[in-house]
Amino acid sequence: MNLAQQIEQYLPQQLLALVQDISAQAAKRGQRVYLIGGVVRDLLLGYPNFDLDLVVEGDAVKLAQRVAETSQAKLLAHHRFGTAKLRYENFTLDLATARRETYARPGALPAVTPGTLKDDLIRRDFSINAMAISLAANNYGELVDSHHGKSDLEHHLIRILHPGSFSDDATRILRAIRYEQRLGFELEAQTAQLLKRDIPMLDTISGDRIRHELELILKEKQPELVIKRLAALGVLPRISPSLKGDGWIAEKFDKARRLKKPTQLASLYFCLLVYSFSERRIEQLLARLNISAKLSRAMLDTLRLKTSLPLLDKPSRKPSEIYYLLREYEPLAIQANALASESPTVHHHLQLFLTKLRYVRTALDGEELKRLGISAGPKMGKVLQILHKAKLDGEVRTRTDEKKLALSLSLKL
Numbered sequence: 001m002n003l004a005q006q007i008e009q010y011l012p013q014q015l016l017a018l019v020q021d022i023s024a025q026a027a028k029r030g031q032r033v034y035l036i037g038g039v040v041r042d043l044l045l046g047y048p049n050f051d052l053d054l055v056v057e058g059d060a061v062k063l064a065q066r067v068a069e070t071s072q073a074k075l076l077a078h079h080r081f082g083t084a085k086l087r088y089e090n091f092t093l094d095l096a097t098a099r100r101e102t103y104a105r106p107g108a109l110p111a112v113t114p115g116t117l118k119d120d121l122i123r124r125d126f127s128i129n130a131m132a133i134s135l136a137a138n139n140y141g142e143l144v145d146s147h148h149g150k151s152d153l154e155h156h157l158i159r160i161l162h163p164g165s166f167s168d169d170a171t172r173i174l175r176a177i178r179y180e181q182r183l184g185f186e187l188e189a190q191t192a193q194l195l196k197r198d199i200p201m202l203d204t205i206s207g208d209r210i211r212h213e214l215e216l217i218l219k220e221k222q223p224e225l226v227i228k229r230l231a232a233l234g235v236l237p238r239i240s241p242s243l244k245g246d247g248w249i250a251e252k253f254d255k256a257r258r259l260k261k262p263t264q265l266a267s268l269y270f271c272l273l274v275y276s277f278s279e280r281r282i283e284q285l286l287a288r289l290n291i292s293a294k295l296s297r298a299m300l301d302t303l304r305l306k307t308s309l310p311l312l313d314k315p316s317r318k319p320s321e322i323y324y325l326l327r328e329y330e331p332l333a334i335q336a337n338a339l340a341s342e343s344p345t346v347h348h349h350l351q352l353f354l355t356k357l358r359y360v361r362t363a364l365d366g367e368e369l370k371r372l373g374i375s376a377g378p379k380m381g382k383v384l385q386i387l388h389k390a391k392l393d394g395e396v397r398t399r400t401d402e403k404k405l406a407l408s409l410s411l412k413l
């Protein structure tokens with residue numbers, strides 16, 4: 001099957017020109033270049049994906065160096081892995097030396113040696129990700145589909161390439177469900193059986209690798225679908241017995257996405273995932289996934305704040321009280337609790353802190369207080385604190401209000 005026409009229609013003109021230039025340079029060096037992996041899958045499905053992976057039969061790093069010398073591209077090379085990134089103004093391209101992988105034991109990082117395109121395809125996770133398109137002049141556009149990925153795409157199936165696939169690399173268990181749910185596909189029957197059999201192999205995978213796959217899941221449009229399915233299959237309990245994929249998670253994830261600023265959305269999902277955890281379980285999960293200090297703080301704060309929420313469940317709470325109750329917590333933990341709490345009062349107070357109170361500053365600073373005759377030291381600290389509190393509670397509004405209050409305080413204190 002030849003996809004030359006589809007490539008021309010699918011790729012933006014500029015990107016197409018870059019790819020063709022790389023292929024021409026490769027040809028001069030006696031190398032062949034292919035589009036591979038996700039882009040081929042998505043091109044056949046008609047979904048946009050301009051994260052291009054190119055595989056080179058021959059040294060990809062040397063080729064990338066040559067391309068970088070003759071273009072505006074910035075080069076980032078990993079000699080050890082035989083991979084290189086070319087960064088252009090609007091695009092980045094990943095080039096990899098075609099390679100063969102062998103696994104000494106389950107979960108180990110594979111031993112890698114240079115290989116052919118066929119070797120590079122058989123090391124991949126699923127048939128739908130194991131297709132390539134030739135960019136060489138003599139068979140430009142030719143689909144290389146040694147594992148019947150196109151047929152599996154047409155039948156909506158996720159299929160591993162050999163029975164040892166999940167035990168070689170159990171991250172593929174998480175990947176299989178990510179693609180299954182993203183694409184609305186099904187696990188092929190034997191793949192489903194082997195996936196279930198090999199769930200315990202997740203124990204052979206490092207925390208960093210499991211966390212990375214979870215992060216990829218949380219970047220999906222609807223991660224709750226993946227989480228729910230992983231729970232139903234018994235995959236989640238293997239990571240932590242307290243992880244759930246129920247309706248509560250689905251509802252809160254959906255709400256989280258509707259927030260105006262979904263920066264750090266993945267981190268917010270992590271906080272929601274541990275909302276029902278005990279202290280002990282969360283500590284175990286943080287260690288198992290080697291979660292960063294910052295995110296760990298947010299996740300722990302989420303639970304700590306949850307136990308203090310009753311204090312915020314009083315409509316009469318003054319803004320300054322809310323401020324002092326919340327200022328020590330990570331904003332992400334406050335956001336997670338705002339999503340999770342069922343009480344409108346609590347929700348309102350948490351939102352008030354996040355959108356307003358945490359940004360409130362006095363108009364006067366230490367320098368100006370000095371000019372008013374208040375000398376630096378504990379007294380000034382006290383004045384600033386009272387000004388801030390008064391500002392939070394709306395008791396002072398203007399600079400003049402603050403000056404008046406500061407002067408009267410300087411006489412009293």
Ligand code: ATP
Nearest residue numbers: 036037038039053123124125126129130169171172
């Ligand atoms: P997307 O980025 O849209 O999720 P992708 O196919 O580009 O999909 P990546 O995670 O970027 O996925 O990986 C690129 C390719 O590398 C995949 O298509 C797959 O062929 C291969 N790959 C990634 N992880 C593994 C793995 N654990 N085992 C085998 N092959 C893998």
Ligand code: MG
Nearest residue numbers: 037038051053
């Ligand atoms: Mg990708």
